[in-house]
Amino acid sequence: MSAILRLLFLIVSLSPGLLLLAWDGSLSWTLIDGVRLSLTLTPLAGFFMVLLAVAAPLVALPMLRRPLDWSSLALYVPLVLGMELLLLAGDFISFFIGWEIMTWSSYLLLLRSPRADLETSQSYILFNLASAFLLLAGILFYYSLSGDFRIGPLAGTTFGQELILAVLLGLAFLIKVGTLPLHIWVPSSYDQAPDLFSAFLSGAISKMGVYGLILLLTLFPDALTSLAGRLLEGPAAGYLLAWIGVVTSVVATYKAIAQEDMKRLLAYSSIAQVGYITTAIGVGSSLALAGALYLALVHTLVKVLLFISVAGIVLQTGQRRFKDLGKLIERMPVSFFGVLIGIIGLAGMPPLPGFAAKYLIFVSLVDARWLLLLAAMILASTAAFIYCYKLIYGPFLGHANSPQAREAREAPLIYLVPQVILMALLVLFGFLPGLPVQVLIDPVLVALGMETIGGASWAELTTTYGGYDGVVLMLVFIIAFVLVTGIFLLLRGRMHRAGSPYDLSYAGEVPTEGTPLHYGAGMGRELHRIPLVGWILRRGTRGFYLGLAGQMRAAAALLGSLYVGRPQIWILIAVVVFAASLAAQSMLGGL
């Protein structure tokens, strides 16, 4: 029985992939009077379905580790199915249904974690529902404009109507992707969610917001340009969106550096990455959209990889703070490589595909002549090196700082399999940066009516500004590495390993186990001394939202005081209201 259920679970998790292979044609039926649901697979949705098809089974696999949490497995099913519905939606109602199923099932999954506290879960669900309701409002407004729920370009609308629509839907999707200042729910929920589910949250669910943003562009005849004209070489409305994205990345990057917890760091880094994607969507050219999609792909691979690795660490050590870990490189080598490949992808370093994605975005920014945005984006993506380094130094390098970290063993095989698959994918795309472009991204661009950017071969990534060749790059690097290592080993001389991890040049001192040698927790603290960074880090939106919640509770108390338990007051109020309205009527109408 249990085996069959687990098999079923796996099949559900594989269903996005199966759907991609098997889906053709479309499906539609009436929900209620005048509301017709129709399912179809557009190339754009297909791209995001690919992301889901990668993330869903890879996250599902480690969830099958015993002891099984049946509730989580059961909730994962509607989550995946809801997301499929969302992507298959040919009309906004099924889009919304999928969106909402995704929202509540992910919330309930979040509750499965014993660490989830009230503030986190409330902020998660309230922000997501706010997003959903804004979406619904936007959908209804769209309906009032077009008279139909089918997703398609609008025609004959005024500027004001387009603006309202863009603001409603845009806000909904921006909450989902977690841009500033609507990001407050992201870090704590990614942090407190069940460890594996965080991977899915960051890898797949946040991408749905990206999907929505791109979908939003397709609603307008001339994408964002139709909203407010052009600025330099790009759409003026997109300039605003792009700045939102960039400010998000910058702030989130510094917040990530300041975190002392692996999962929180990854959460902020997700915000930052999605910020880049938002920027690229703001630029809106074919290069930029390709970059956005590419980055979405890479981010999914990387974040699923990283979160699963981190989940393995947490599973084996029970620790999640940088100061409690360290020196796991020897104890968890596969996880180390997982995180290593992950951060290389995350930081956008060549030769892994993270660079290809960033390259496209950078070039698109130059192409749009939005150089200031480019500078701000470089700031974020360079500062990202610091948290990437922290992420690998904290758990894996340095010194083991807790008994658990000293005795940890490698994560179970079921955690390692997805990691290895993802690593292989990332390396493959590093060799062939043009592969995702030609296979996955170009069809989307074609469907959106934009020019394609695929090059002559899979190995090449080409743009109008020039490109690079992944195979040559990889080979040169690998050959250089082998050569250097070989020559080095040919040199004469004794090379030996230190007899103890405490054999450090430490100003003549002899450090011991009790010496605070691990720099994991405090890393990046000195950034506070840089005026701009300090200014950013001292600020937060939590106070604002807590204040809002406090005001709501105060209002509740105030209004609640009306509901006193004394019948005479109820009667008095009824009579007074009656008399007052009568009086008002008599004054106005002349009784």
Add this chain to the structure above:
Amino acid sequence: MYHKTQCEGFQCEQAMLEVPGEAESIRQGVLERLVSWMRHRSLFVLAYGTGCGAIEMRPLMTSRFDAERFGIVGAATPRQADVLIVSGYLALKTLRRVIRSYEQMQEPKYVIALGSCTINGGMYWDSYNTIKQVDRYIPVDIFVNGCMPRPEALIEGFVALQGRIKNGEKGGYHHYREHIDWYKANQRKVLGDQIPPTYTCDWYHAGGVV
């Protein structure tokens, strides 16, 4: 912990302190000569400012005396250094650090002891916690005497050391390796439990002295 060889500690002091023969002419191949030449032209100095010698070492690097023209520059950490300068008297506390730093240096490595205090305790000859003869604890290649010696004297010491390196003579570190028991016994005598950890000399335990 360390094997007893023929004798221990101060019993065989005189034998140990004798210079192992007057610079027997060492035969070197072309490559070795080249390497020696490179080595002597480039000395990274870990200046251990224990006593008043620290004051005398600073001018060495500055414009007046300009040690850099001999290829002598400072190094921040023992890992990068070739030469350790013990500048003046060593208290027990500093001795421990000096030994530790010395052991952490990568071979080939040399020691220059600066000032009279390193030779016989100097003005601290009767101090209860000052080391009188540094070469009982670490092998000293060059002593530069004086109280304190001027930078010129120090440069002369360096040049002498360079000469020995150039000729391919065996440095003190060979001596340290060969007589580690003796050095360790001496160190233990004065430092007791405070002796630097033995893992830095793990080659010793790995079997055989090279």
Add this chain to the structure above:
Amino acid sequence: MTLPLTPVWFVALPLLLAFASPLWVRLRLLMPLLVGTPAVLLLLALALLPEVRIAPLVETIVIAPPLGIHLQLDSASWILVALISFTGLLATAFIWLGDGESYLRDRRAFIFLLLLIAGCNGMVLTGDLFNLYVFLEISGVSAYALSALRRDAPALEAGLKYLLIGSVAAVFFLFAVVLVYLQIGQLNLAAIAEGFAGIPGPMQILIGLLMLVGLGIKAELFPFNFWVPDIYQGSHPVVAGLYSGFLVKAFLFVLFHLVFLLLADPGVAGAWLMGLGAATMLVAEVVALRQDDMRRMLAYSSLGQIGLIALALGFGAEATTAGGLFHMANHTLIKLVLFLTAAVLMRSFVSARLADLAGAGRARPLAAAFFVLGALAVMGLPPLNGFASKLWILKGFAEAGVFWPVALVLLAALIEAGYYFRWIKVLYEPRADLPEARAVERWGYAPIAVAAGLIVLLGVAPFLVDDLFIEGAQALLDRGAALSAVLGAGS
């Protein structure tokens, strides 16, 4: 009395059975009959459905020529009747199967429950203003008594309070009835509707306000609903479920029925009711944020939904009205699930307070799962029925291009999420010292499961029933058809 299948049975059957209760006690048939009556009524309603869909059934029982009981079963009132019967069925089934408190299973409870059903059915069906008042009093009195059934201090207090406020409401309504009769000399609703326009304007307003206050108190609209939480909290959750499930709905239906029937142009009154509905919704949802007692929280939530329904019905467009009726049905199902779940939880943990229920979801997973389902549905999250009806309502507003109710409804739903999810979170709180749960009869879950199944079914496939509601809306809105059905085509 020749036709066995007439709307009269909806009132007569429960009344007759209730008055014959000593016999049933003797025959040990109390419980089967308690469940059986609404079941039979439900079957009756289903049997009448094809006829009703063709034309409204009008039944007049003449007592003395001008006086008589007019019953009118059209598509709109059919929905209410079916709803009342179905809700009654589930609630009584829960009482029977759930092996609940003895005071709910004795003769008095039997009588009052059946009277409540009879009264509500009568209110919904009647075509006569005075009878409306009578049924209003019947249902009111039985409701007061049901609240006080438990006979301990809180229950008695709740009963007394309900009695007081209910009487005030009845007085207001009676005044209105008297004034109408003075002005028109008729009590038949159709006749009144014809003559209403002839009444002088100020008197119309006075009558309208009196009715509004009277029915507003009963239908729990904003400035008149301060009694609701106390009564719901004091009553047994099953009883509260019935109040929220069909009693309020019946009053609300009556209110709107009167508005749409009496006024040739319901625009102004509709706007007033929309305003009241919006205020009810927002105020109740906000106040619910701070509630720590599950029954009280559910009471406020119920108020909020009532406000939404009032908002939808008050707008008077076909889509919103159909959606509003649909939402009535859905909300009844949802609240039934929630209140019955609350009953289970209260029985398990003795308390309904938030702090005492922390971690209850791990001790009573099934009950908690039903609570979650109900909560999701009441917030209008797909694929549950609350979504379908809310979507219908909102779509109606959007079609008309009116967006402020959309914004308010969505805002209210967001606030609602604020407290429902707090409860859900607390129910699943990881807790080392789980409270000891008392055993619950497993069959008690069956009625909840049925309602939950319907919640899901109506959410996934609302197209199965949407015709009914469209017809209901048309029947409710189409004043001319209603009048001609009673008074003949010429009028």
Add this chain to the structure above:
Amino acid sequence: MHAVVDSLAMIGVSYVMGFLFYGFYRQFNARVQRRWGPTIWQNLFDNMKFFFKSETLIHGPMFFFGPMIIMAGAFTTVLFVPFLKDSDWLQGFSQYGNLILIIYLLVVGPLGNALAVGSSGNPFGVMGVTRGLTRLMGLEVPFFLGLAMVMLQHETASVHAIMAAQDSLAHWGIVTNPIAFCVILLPFIGSQHGAPFDVVGAPVEVYAGPRVEFGGRLLGVLMTQRMMMSIAKLVLLVDLFLGGATNILVLIAKAFSLFLLTTVISMVFPRLKTEQAVDFFWKVPLGLGVLGVILTVWLPSWSA
């Protein structure tokens, strides 16, 4: 075959240029300080000495591979920068890369080395890495902004194309786009670990640097890659702003003049703390860059 010989030649040229330039730097520095200073070969001696140290301590495999990665990164960087224009030689694999790739390649190595530093477990080393990354964060913004201005000017990211466009003195980047050059100059010194911004690896004075645990041959590797990397950056700037070079002598002359300029600037400024450096980069060069963007991008677009 051509590629192999060419690659080896590029690596050789960059190494030789590296130690000679840095030898000159040290001597020049000494002369400014009224010292004799070492010979111009001093860097070669130091480097070779480290390569022939008879003992090298490592702290685990990652510690060993770090310097290998940084060296491989340096080789790759050198091979992706075209040294000459209009020539078959000293091109490496530059036609497969572009400017942005080169900028990122410059960072690959140091990050690989950062892993090694981390795995040594020495907190001072990690502190140094953090400082290095912080400085990088500061300097990269104006640096990249300047490069972006160049890319925009030529509407390409290909170094070859940018070089080809500067066919005469009047078309040199430094003439046609002086603002970009000014924006880049100071961050460039920072990226060369040049004087006002060199607190990260401050050679003698600061214990906490990324190299704190490296000794012996590994330190030799680190020195080598730094020299080669510096030359790669110099050549890149020559390509972008000084019109490239048609033969090796011109290349050396141009690179040397640029090097001289940066050296002179380095000589006269006192060292900044890391955060001061970052703040400086964000205020002065970046401010200049913003001004440049407004002047060269925004104004023309508005007036058009």
